[in-house]
Amino acid sequence: MTVLDIGCGPGYMAEELHKRGINVISIDRCITQMTRQFSSEVIETEIETCNFPSLNVAPDRIFLLDIIEHLNNPEGLLLQIRKTFANQEVPQLIITSGNIGFFIVRFGLLLGQFNYGKKGILDKDHHRLFTFGSMKRLLHIAGYTIKEVKGIPAPFPLAIGNNIISRFLLFVNCLLIRIWPGLFAYQMGFVAVPKPMIEHLLGRAANTGEKILKET
Amino acid sequence: MDERKKILIFIVSYNSESFIQDVLLRIPDCVWNNDRYISELLIIDDQSSDNTLHRVKEYINSHPDLKIKFFYNPVNQGYGGNQKLGYHYAIKYGFDIVVLLHGDGQYDPKLLDEIIRPIINGEADVVIGSRMVNRLDALKGGMPIYKWIGNQVLTVTQNLLLRSNLSEFHSGYRAYRTQSLEKVPFEFNSNYFDFDTEILIQMIDTSQRIQEIPIPTYYGKEICYVNGLKYGYLILLATLRSRIVNLNLLYD
Numbered sequence: 001m002t003v004l005d006i007g008c009g010p011g012y013m014a015e016e017l018h019k020r021g022i023n024v025i026s027i028d029r030c031i032t033q034m035t036r037q038f039s040s041e042v043i044e045t046e047i048e049t050c051n052f053p054s055l056n057v058a059p060d061r062i063f064l065l066d067i068i069e070h071l072n073n074p075e076g077l078l079l080q081i082r083k084t085f086a087n088q089e090v091p092q093l094i095i096t097s098g099n100i101g102f103f104i105v106r107f108g109l110l111l112g113q114f115n116y117g118k119k120g121i122l123d124k125d126h127h128r129l130f131t132f133g134s135m136k137r138l139l140h141i142a143g144y145t146i147k148e149v150k151g152i153p154a155p156f157p158l159a160i161g162n163n164i165i166s167r168f169l170l171f172v173n174c175l176l177i178r179i180w181p182g183l184f185a186y187q188m189g190f191v192a193v194p195k196p197m198i199e200h201l202l203g204r205a206a207n208t209g210e211k212i213l214k215e216t
Numbered sequence: 217m218d219e220r221k222k223i224l225i226f227i228v229s230y231n232s233e234s235f236i237q238d239v240l241l242r243i244p245d246c247v248w249n250n251d252r253y254i255s256e257l258l259i260i261d262d263q264s265s266d267n268t269l270h271r272v273k274e275y276i277n278s279h280p281d282l283k284i285k286f287f288y289n290p291v292n293q294g295y296g297g298n299q300k301l302g303y304h305y306a307i308k309y310g311f312d313i314v315v316l317l318h319g320d321g322q323y324d325p326k327l328l329d330e331i332i333r334p335i336i337n338g339e340a341d342v343v344i345g346s347r348m349v350n351r352l353d354a355l356k357g358g359m360p361i362y363k364w365i366g367n368q369v370l371t372v373t374q375n376l377l378l379r380s381n382l383s384e385f386h387s388g389y390r391a392y393r394t395q396s397l398e399k400v401p402f403e404f405n406s407n408y409f410d411f412d413t414e415i416l417i418q419m420i421d422t423s424q425r426i427q428e429i430p431i432p433t434y435y436g437k438e439i440c441y442v443n444g445l446k447y448g449y450l451i452l453l454a455t456l457r458s459r460i461v462n463l464n465l466l467y468d
Contacts, residue, residue, distance in 0.1 A: 141404050198300050198301060199304065201293065202287070202301045202304055202305060202308075205287035206285075206287050208287070208289070208290050209260075209285070209286040209287040212269055213276065
């Protein structure tokens, strides 16, 4: 299996995938030593201006993990990915992003508090923010079929250490996500498949029509 | 060099075996032989499960002199999805005008020349064949009363929201200037029946000139695949969404 990891970051994902025997092609504007070590191929480029057709790769999975919120034009990137890969053996897109509808953010807004910080949903490097609804709309408009949607809990063990309290909070968060993911999920995970482009569908319809007419 | 305009008559077809040949036969001679334009016919069948293909083949074989293309979607694309293919074809192959016609005979092909004319004359960018110019005629033509009421309610609401003055938004008999189609991102529209409304909103928002011509209403034995409630809901949603986006209250 080959994974195209767009916006690969420090290389943790490349390391994990490499351990499992998965081929990783990593793309980011700055490639770390760790990423180089664990990737079969690295491409150092600006993601939003990357010329995907020229990469000549055929991935089974495309990862966009916590990256689209950093982009100015995620719609453009999703369209580029669809244009490049939708007509091949269709790869699955796995996309994660922070949920701006998380109850802490909503509560803060209610109290008139909204600001960016060093980490988290409102990381100061985030350009675009999404809810479950707007992410679904984004994928729908860009021409993807959504296969799976998941709410991801807040990283309590990372914030307050891996202890009984953080594990309890994690458990409660998971329960609440089942009830109302839009309010209680800290992050969102989507699995989506790009639909073929119109040009491709038209070509296929023309060929099929021609075959039908030739049949006696 | 031929100065005549290039017209694409685009027929969307789905399970229309009982009607398609009649539709094709009713295309008037003046559409095929005209001093002002040359016509090509494109039929895109959306994975019909009946004998539509055979009926189309019979017609094509018996009219070898006519310029007809037949495409078939091996996977159903939906009413809107099918239209995207036809309009893309019209743009790709440099047609000046594309006319949408239904394979189920709901709209009269004899009016093709009339629907094309305002665009040829440079008076309009979009022409809609409206059943509601004379509202009560639609009922006389067999439109079920619930559809007539639904059509009226939706049209009044849409006109208010869009500040337009159309007699109906829901006719599928339309002609578009291809250059106007190029100006709107129709490929991102719905694949369902609300495509017709979405593209009309796009045309209104880009200030394309829209004209209506009266057409008779015909409800016969054709099977209606539209779920009325879902259609109404999607139409209102698309219209409201477009206004909220226009007010910069929502990004889309």
